[in-house]
Structure formats: structure tokens, C-alpha cells
Amino acid sequence: MAEINVGMVGYAFMGKAHSNAWRQAPHFFPGIPRPRLKAICGRTRIAVEHAATELGWESTETDWRRLVERKDIDVVDIVTPGDSHAEIAIAAAQAGKHVICEKPLANSLAEARAMVAAAETAGVRNMVMFNYRRVPAIALAQRLIAEGRLGRIFHYRAQYLQDWIVDPKFPRVWRLDKTVAGSGALGDLGAHIADLALYLVGPVQRVFAVTATMIEERPLPDKRDTLAPVTVDDCAAFIGTIGQATAAFEVTRLAPGRKNYLAFEVNGSRGSLRFNLERLNELEFYDRTLPEPAQGWNNIMVTDGGHPYISHWWPAGHVLGYEHTFINAVADFLAAVAAKGEVHPSFAEGAMTNAVLDAVERSAQSGTWESVAAERRRSAS
Amino acid sequence: MAEINVGMVGYAFMGKAHSNAWRQAPHFFPGIPRPRLKAICGRTRIAVEHAATELGWESTETDWRRLVERKDIDVVDIVTPGDSHAEIAIAAAQAGKHVICEKPLANSLAEARAMVAAAETAGVRNMVMFNYRRVPAIALAQRLIAEGRLGRIFHYRAQYLQDWIVDPKFPRVWRLDKTVAGSGALGDLGAHIADLALYLVGPVQRVFAVTATMIEERPLPDKRDTLAPVTVDDCAAFIGTIGQATAAFEVTRLAPGRKNYLAFEVNGSRGSLRFNLERLNELEFYDRTLPEPAQGWNNIMVTDGGHPYISHWWPAGHVLGYEHTFINAVADFLAAVAAKGEVHPSFAEGAMTNAVLDAVERSAQSGTWESVAAERRRSAS
Amino acid sequence: MAEINVGMVGYAFMGKAHSNAWRQAPHFFPGIPRPRLKAICGRTRIAVEHAATELGWESTETDWRRLVERKDIDVVDIVTPGDSHAEIAIAAAQAGKHVICEKPLANSLAEARAMVAAAETAGVRNMVMFNYRRVPAIALAQRLIAEGRLGRIFHYRAQYLQDWIVDPKFPRVWRLDKTVAGSGALGDLGAHIADLALYLVGPVQRVFAVTATMIEERPLPDKRDTLAPVTVDDCAAFIGTIGQATAAFEVTRLAPGRKNYLAFEVNGSRGSLRFNLERLNELEFYDRTLPEPAQGWNNIMVTDGGHPYISHWWPAGHVLGYEHTFINAVADFLAAVAAKGEVHPSFAEGAMTNAVLDAVERSAQSGTWESVAAERRRSAS
């Protein structure tokens, strides 16, 4: 399989990021099959044709069902809002396509489970695009934890803070509409730090949560003098347990100065790790097993050839950016398609994060601890 | 009143910090009455005499009741463990002494309330030593918030992380014994960040909390081959509301590399502030009202003459340390004694933090939201 | 001119970076002419064919003279070692091609001048690839200085520190051979910070310099048991004057932990700027004109839409990396070709930096101040 044909549904911000990944992967990961950007799908013909030109796709569709059925498509990549993920992904899997889906996997746990079932029944490769697992520094963090360098885990704490809707005049875009987006900061930002909890230290078992909508009305995007209600959360804070460890999470879109600040810290009996997406080339590691007095927070510039993914990129110190996470991800996916192997996070793992979000929403309603439904982690592939 | 005579009960770590403050204050705050380090009290004669020499006290007592009754004492400073705060402070107030008490004010809300009542009835100056209010950077943060520079407050988040008991062989000292210490990380560390919430953004109304003891047994300090149960929390995480804002708190003594990491961030509609005690001379301020594209996290070195307390200290950039917070605090206290004025945080404010801790403990038991009892903020002085 | 045909000579590290730039530019700068990666040239057929596939070029040449003469080539991009820059660039210009040349422009000032003359005579667009001018944060720094935000300039200081040859067993590669590389850290790293001095604050007039080769022999790359002399500098330090300002420069390849640490600071009467390439999305600005006490080092995350180049990339806080500097540069070049406009740094500006390097080398020999030859800054285009 020298080439893999890709069709993508959607073409907004995430479409730009995914398209770039498909274009770039073969140049930096020469050993994997070459993806061919076969078709892009959007509802508006003019817009999708413009996108095809700009993003580098060979053809267009305006109905995702047609795209999903095309014989010349091997992989369907879904970058639409969350309310359409399930329908498209299930149809694609049933058509025998391998599927990548933007995060969160679905707007509800029920949908997510249906997607897992469809993908597993079809036996296709499936991945939910929690792209930050492919930040080299985060992959290194995972490796260090897996090697036992932190010992017994005591704490995971993570924040994902942004500020793009602080201005009350910022319009009520689709991400602020529950029927389309499912949730607000919770599903958009909380999903990432819940997935990283899973990736780094394991599944959350129960949560307690609070969510809030602090700016309750905003102007409509296309009708600025009309206010419409914001139907999703602006922020969420939740506490959880992961085995014997505690986990603390906070997300918001109302933190001035925090542009894309995903930060986590893990504390264990042998050491600690911390990370911040705004300085994504760096990982800080405190190793209690080093001889004093040279213990400290070791700021590792994760750009050396021996670090995850870096051998494909630039020399040490020549830093990577946001978009590389997607390129690394699709490269892994293409390799998995070729090898008929596993790729993570699978839909099953994506559903585990949906289960966390689901428990968070229940807890925010009930005001008590809520258990996280115990999804199966691995597909029975 | 040219001189104020001070008597101190206790002489361990906090005794060293308070003694230093009493000695140093007159040299850096020449306008205030001079404190005279009249008497220090401890149960063991040899030890207290040694402490008196080392810490600079003129005389000793071995019974705090005698110290409290001495005619030549104007101020009683209590630096004992929390289980004796109430008894000593109430006796001191009843004897007409002004009182400073180490934090948290008491091991229980009931005791704290009794202390407030005693101090107010007696009409004496009273302050609980939440010394971090006197970090110049934190005082500046408070001033900026009070001036409205952050606008409407959306979020307060704070952590206080340490690592001194990560080693399971670290002994079960008094701070790990509930009957003496009242609680663990919660009362020791959580009290500080709860007080700073009060100082910076206002009183917490309700909380949800989890606490945990992760290392359940430790060797006795004087009998290393005997394990004793740890009866206090190693860590706590709690979520609260402050008016319409959310508040997220986490404290632990099990975070390797975090030596004395008290950090907070406040997000408001006009900007944000963040602070970290390990770099206590710095305050970061994001001002959304500055013209783009020069908005950023403005790292203010809080060592200029115009900054709180700094005119008493060194030139710009000549940084202060931990101990200066106590000196600034006793200087304010001495000035209040002289002026018969207010000083903060009063016992009444200290009781408000006890009310938060009380609600946290109830919530950790009940697994639901618990209201914080509404203490009166100001003494009816 | 809807398409511009590019031919590239060379395909090592810089060839990878330039190829990526040509491929990516049209997707992120849709308004400019589309570059077509027409031909790549290298001496070894198998290797160049492999490179063509991996890097995305349509055809290959093994003799740069043939490439330069091809009718279907509009732009020649030179990424070979410095000893061949002049010959290729002059031939390309004489053939009427627009030329981009890797930095430093040439291994000698005489060669650089000949290149300027050839390009100007031919009237072709010409640019030397000092790619760091296209770091958005550096472009913002330049804008702030040009707007007078720093006032009168007092100081420019810059370091460019790396560590890739600290190990004495690291082989004597071509960059350590004077006949090919011209110089060592000086031409490789010093050229960048000299160009940034020019860009930010103006031309250096005189210099005093020291250079050193600290590891004098190294194994040959292909014959590890044979030591060969290192004939270039490992490091250089030089002091200069820029009008009434002082300038301090230091470069080395022997600074453990400094991976690609290009840092500068500019101090002026109204404020200061500082930058560090390992955190290239950030610019720190100290503005003395802000009201105290809110003056501080303002850490600007240079990822907002209003910042240079960013409107072409990702949302705020979604950081860029090393490779984007090249993409921004070729986009500017393509626009200049289309508009028959100026593009910087021109060969004439590149020659100004060669003049600085030339004076540095003379000073390192003479042990006294040496004047920098006064090149013309602008082509007479």
C-alpha cells in the first residue's frame, strides 16, 4: 500500500490543521505510506472549492454521504462540530473506511459508544484526534512515567485556560451553542486534559464538578444587535480520583492572558513532571533520586534526536510548534493502517473521556460525586 | 507609648520567625513604637533559656499563664501548635493584652469564635499571623484588585504545594497528629490560600472538598522502629464559590520539587494576576486594557519604592525574602497598637478562614457541597 | 504571474528547511504567486533523486550550471556551503534569475560585493536568508524600535550559543573546515546576530574581537581514527559601536545546554526589549513610559492576529516553530518578485554583515579596533 487516499469532512480551523498534517507527513516521515488528499467535503460548494485549493485537496464533495461511499477513499477524517461526529463516523466505518475523528469523540457518551461499536465491528483503524499526545514533551512525560521514574502517583493536576471570549461583545458562535457544540470549555478544553490524565496516569473513576456560564448572552455573529443566550459552560472545575491518586482539573475561556495554556503537573513518590503548552518544547522533571544538592526542576528542551518524534524534524533547539502535533498523529495513524496495528487514542479511549465528561455534567447537576462509567479501554481488535 | 513590651509563647520554627520580626521591625520602621522582647515562654526551662539567648529575649517563663499575667507585658504573641491557641489567646485578652496568634487561628471554628469574642470584649488589638498578606507583591495584587484593575472577578485559583513528607520514613512529628495540629496540609497550607482568597477577592460561600492521607503510617520521631498512624490529611483539594466567581484550591505535602510553592491566579474581565511564593519579589499582571499588540504578562519586580512596604527596605532589585513578611506584619501591628487602630487579618477574619476549613472538613465527609458559616468580618471595635 | 518556478542548489539541513518553505508558503499565504518546486540540484545522482522525492521537487540536476540555465526556472535558491555561494549566485543573476542565498552571503567580503554587483546589474530580486528576521517576535521588536518605543538606543547585546561540538569526539565535519565553511561559530552564528543588529538598531561601525579554537583536532567523519585540525573558530566575542550605542556579541558552539540559544537585548532611553530563540513565540518589553508601579517585563506571546505574520497562521497561543521563519521569508520573497518590489535582507545588506565579519577577523588578528567597511545598504534598484 504505497498510497492511502484520504477524504476529509469539514474545513474550518481544524480542517486547516488536519490538511496541513496530511500534506506534511510524507515529507518528514518518509517510511510511511503517502497520504493522498483525495477529497474534501463541505456543504457550500463555493466555500469548499476555495478550501480545496487553499488546503491542497484534489476534489470536493458537498454531501458527506457521498464522500463516505467513494471507492477511492481509504480514510475518512472528520473535522466537523461534535454533533455530526457519530453519524459520519459510523457511516464511514460501515463503509469500511478507517476513521479519524476530531475531539471530543462525540457530544454524548451514548454516541461515543455507538462509534466504538461501529468501528470495532467494521475492524477499521480508528483514532480520536487528541493531538496533544503527540507533543514530544508530553510523549516523553508518558514514557518517563511508564518507566516508573515518578514512582507511585500521588497527584495529577491540570488546567486548560484560554481568554478568547472574555469580551462580552464576542459573538455567540457555534462553539457557544449547546445543540452544536455539546458543551463549552468542558468538551473543548476539559476533554484534552481528561485524555492526558488517561494517557499519563490512568482512568478517572469518579468526579465532583462545578460548571458555570458567566456571560449569559452574546450578540449573534451575523446580527450583532441581537443577543442570544449562551447555552454552554464558560468554565468548569472538577476533582477526581485516579486509583489512589487525586486529580484536579480546571478549564475556562475567561482567563485573560492565557491564550492556549494547557498545563499539567504530576507528583509521584520519586519525582514530578510539569508541562505548559505555551512552551511546548519544554518538559520539567524533578527527580528525587538524584543526589542532593543538585536536585532541581530540570527543564528539558525536548528537541533532541532521542526524544519522541524529533528524529523526523530539526536539529536540537530548533523548536516545533502547534501544528506538528497533528503531523505526528497522522503519521502514526498511517503507519497503523499500513501495519494493521493499534493506534491511540482509539475511539474506545475517546469514549473513556466522554465518560468523564458525562460524569462531570451529571455531578455539576447533582452536586455530589458521580462515578465515571467504566468503558473498555482497548478495542477487541 | 515609646516602647511596647512583648511576651511570646512558643519558640520553634515560628518562634524564630516572630522573634526576628520583633527584633528587626524598629530598625526598618523607625516611626513605630519600639517593641521590647520582654519574655519568652516554653515548658522546658533549659530549652527556653537557650532560645531566649539565641532569639534575643530578656527573660523566660515556663508557664504561659504567668507570662500572660505579667504586668510588664503589653502584647502576647502565640506561636504554639494550634491546640493551645484558644486557651492562651483568651486568657491574654482577658488580661488586657494585645494578641498576635499564629495561623490558623484555632483548630476548630468554635474555638476561633471564642477567641474573637474574648478579644472583642476585651477591646484589645488582635491579629492572626497570615504573614503572606505582607509579601509586597501580594499587597500590590490586593491594591490592584481593589482599584478595579481586574474588573469583574471570574476565577481565583490557588495551590500551596510542598514536599517535605514525601519520604515515607519521614517521622510522625506533631504536625501529623490531629490532636495537636488539628489538620494536616489543610490547616497548615490551605488556611493560607483561603485567607488570601478572602484578602484578594472576598469570602468563600460554599465548598466541595476531598482530603486524603496517602502515607498512613510513619515512624515515631523518638522511636524510629515504631510506626504510628498519621491522623491528618496529606493533601486536600476543594472547589468553592466567591460571589459569582469560582475558586479552586489544592494543597499537598507530597509534591516533589515544590518546596514552598504557594501560587495563585486571579482572572477578571479586565485582566489577570499571578503570583508564586518561591519568587516572592515578582507579580505578574496581564492588563487587557493596554493597546494590543503590547499586551503580555507583565512581570513586575515588586521592589520599587512605590510598592507596598518597600520604602522601608532596600533599593530596587535588592530582593526580599520569607522573613520580611513577619517584620512587615509586626510593624503594622505595632502601629495599630499605638494608634488604637485596626489591623488585619483580625481574629474575626481568622475565624472566617476557620469557617472555610470547617466547611471543607464537613464536605470531605459528606461528599456534597457545604456552606461556609457566615462569620462577621469586622470586629465591632 | 500565477506560478513561479524555483530551482534549488543543495539539499542538506538547509535544503530541507527551504523545501518545506516553498511547499508550505502557498497554503498559508494564498495571495502570493504559487511557487513550483521545479528542480533540485546536487552532485550525486542517487542522493539528489532521493532528496527530490522526500522534499517534493519535480526534477533533478547534478550540475548547478545546468539548473541556472534552465529556461523554466525563475528563482534560484542556494543552500550549499558558503564557498560556492558567489559563483552560483553570480551565474544565476547573470542568467536573469531571482536569487535567494543562504547566510552568510559569502565566505569573504570581496565575494559578497561581487554578488551584490551581479544582482544589481541584472536587476533581479535578491535576498540572503537571515531567516530570523521573520520570527514574528523579532519582526515585532523591529517595529517597536522603529516606532520609537525604546527612544534613544544605548545598548545592543546578543549571544548565539550552541553545544553541538562540545564532545571532542564529534567529527571534523565540513563546518569545521575553513576552506569550505569560511569560518566557524563566527560566520554561522555571529552572522545572525550581526544581521539582527543591523535590522534592529543599525550598522556596526567598528569592532574589537577575539576568536578561539578550543578543541584543536577532531576525528575525520569517515575515518574516525584519524585526527584532523579544526581550522575554524569554536567561539568569538566582539564589542562594537553602532552610532552612539555599544554592542556586545558572543557566539560559541561550546556552551552545554544551549541548543540554539540566540538571545538579544536592546536598551533605550524609553524601554528595553529582550528575546530568546528557544522561546521564539515570546518577546519581552519593558516600557518605562507606563505608570509605576505597574512597570515590568511584559512577556508578549507573539501569536495574536495583529502581530507580524500571525494572521497567516493559527489562533492566539497556538505556537509557531523554527521552520515558520523560512516560510514567512519565501512568502515575502515571492510577493516581492510579483510586485517587482524590495525584499530584505538584500544581498547589499548581506554584504554589510560580511563587512562586520571581515572586521571581526581582522581585529582578532590585529588586537585592536578595526573599522567595518561602509557598504551601501540599499541596492540602486
Place this chain on the structure above:
Amino acid sequence: MAEINVGMVGYAFMGKAHSNAWRQAPHFFPGIPRPRLKAICGRTRIAVEHAATELGWESTETDWRRLVERKDIDVVDIVTPGDSHAEIAIAAAQAGKHVICEKPLANSLAEARAMVAAAETAGVRNMVMFNYRRVPAIALAQRLIAEGRLGRIFHYRAQYLQDWIVDPKFPRVWRLDKTVAGSGALGDLGAHIADLALYLVGPVQRVFAVTATMIEERPLPDKRDTLAPVTVDDCAAFIGTIGQATAAFEVTRLAPGRKNYLAFEVNGSRGSLRFNLERLNELEFYDRTLPEPAQGWNNIMVTDGGHPYISHWWPAGHVLGYEHTFINAVADFLAAVAAKGEVHPSFAEGAMTNAVLDAVERSAQSGTWESVAAERRRSAS
């Protein structure tokens, strides 16, 4: 010798810092002889009496010759401007007093040598107050280098940047008058980083330098409408050699935002160290001998009990400030007096730094390399 009687000449900024040190040392270093603040000397009776009260001295003198001759004085501490150091120190030594002298040791190398000779002839303890050697992080740096943790030293680079005279209306105080201050930024700031070079990596052998006075006239302090010439340098940059290593130095008082920014970096074959006085509790250590991929800049919070001086202070993470450097220094001095032992930096070492400053001034005149006179490092005690 249970008590040591100290007399101090001068009482401005440095007098405040030294007085604090004498007062505080016995409380934190209980094993050393107790200093008694016997007498303080200043020319103006009212002012010196005020200072005595504020700073804690028992008696006053208005003629330093009387102080030096007092039988009840063991140690003379000189905190006057540099033009009077030699005369006072020599008289004090001849009177058999131990001597501490503020830095730089003298305004000229000749004076410094005379001071060394006098102190050595008299056989008294002598120390020049380069207080930054007693920053725990710097003492740790010295220890790590002495242990060989950096291997062969390649580079020392240091800056000392301030901004207190950026405003051209800042008056022409005594520090800007060559007859009193000797030099400007060079002697005030450059002396510190030259002494640290000596302390950390060894004596400078030769230098090349440039100095400049950028604001040439300023108002007189007491007559604001009269401008007077600034007769000292505002800034200096110099390059030197230390054995086979290179050294780069820069000092200025015209760097907005740099309040008290003394920073250095040392690069060696096995690793690097860096430090910044504005974060004086931290030392960054890059250890090339650690296994990749966990190499990084290890930020050591130098507040643990095993770190230099810290056992006398507070628990880990409870940070120290500027003034502690003086306390640590006088504690070492008192211990040396008691033990009749060595204490550093001695006058002889102080003279080595004067020799560097002397060569810098000659080089700034001559425009060529100048040798640093080879002073004897150790007193023949």
C-alpha cells in the same frame, strides 16, 4: 573571645546593610563570637546620632581617626565612598584592628596594594565586602566548579545591569563624580562580576575594554537648575582571558527594567551553570553527564539544608534576600577572627580585582589589549 567590638565608618546605604548584618549574625550563627555594635562614625553629629539609634550602635564618633584608635574596638568596618578606603583601612590595620572594607577595595590599584601591605604587615584579618560570594547559590556554583562538575572551563560571561540613572534628570550624585567614586558602573558593578570571575574560575590575565558616558551632564543634587558634568562611565564592556577560557563582561546603569541584574554563565566541557541575582535563590545547572534524554537546565532552589549557609536560616523554599549575603559574610569574618583563620575575599584578592579594573581603564584609553597586573592572591599570613 566571647564578644567582638565593632566600629563602623559611614552610614549610608551600605551602612544600613552592614549594621543589619552585625545585628543579625549572632541570632542565626550562634556558634560564633557575638559582635557588639560599639561605635559608628560620621562627619555630621546629628546625622550620625540619628543613624546610631536607627541602626543599633551604642556610641558615635565624628572623626574616623578617633574611632580607629579606640581601645574598645576590635574590628573596623569601612562603608564610606572609595576615595577614603585606603586611608582609613591602613590606619585601622596599623592600630591593630581587623578590617572589613566595602568594595571595590580602593579607587586605584596603588591604594589597594598599600592596603594589602598594611593589613599583612599588621597581621590583622582583612576582607573586602564582595558580598555576592555569600549568595548561597553562588557559593554552591563555586563548590560545583571546584569539584570538577563543569570539567574544563571554556567560557565565563557576566553582566551586571541596572537602570537607576536612565532618566537624564537623575542628579549628579557622588557616585557620578570621579574624584569620589573613582569610576562609575565599572567600579560599582564591574568589580562584582570581576570578583566572581576570580572566585568561580580564576584570575583574568588580560582585557580589552570600552567604556562610555552616555548622559554627559546632569543636574546637581542640591541645585537642580545647574548642570554638572558626569565624570564617570555609565557603562563598560570588556573581554578577557582566564587561562584558556574566554570571559565576556558588560555593565551598565542604563538598562531599563534591569533593577539589580547580576547574571553569569559558566560553560565547561562537562556542563554549565547560570545565575541571576534578581532570582538569587536559584541556580541553574546543566549536567552533560546525566543520561539523555533527561538532560536539561536543572533549576536548583538553593534553600535546602545541605546548601551553603542555609542550615542557619529557614526551611526549604523559604527564600532569602539581598541582605542575607552580608550576614553570611560577617559571620564568616567573625569566625575567622575567632579562629585567627583565613577569610575571603581578602584584601589581596580585592587588589586582584582592582588590577582588573585598572587594566580595563587602560585598555579603554589605549584601544588595545592590556595585561592585568599579577597580584599575589594570598596574604603571607
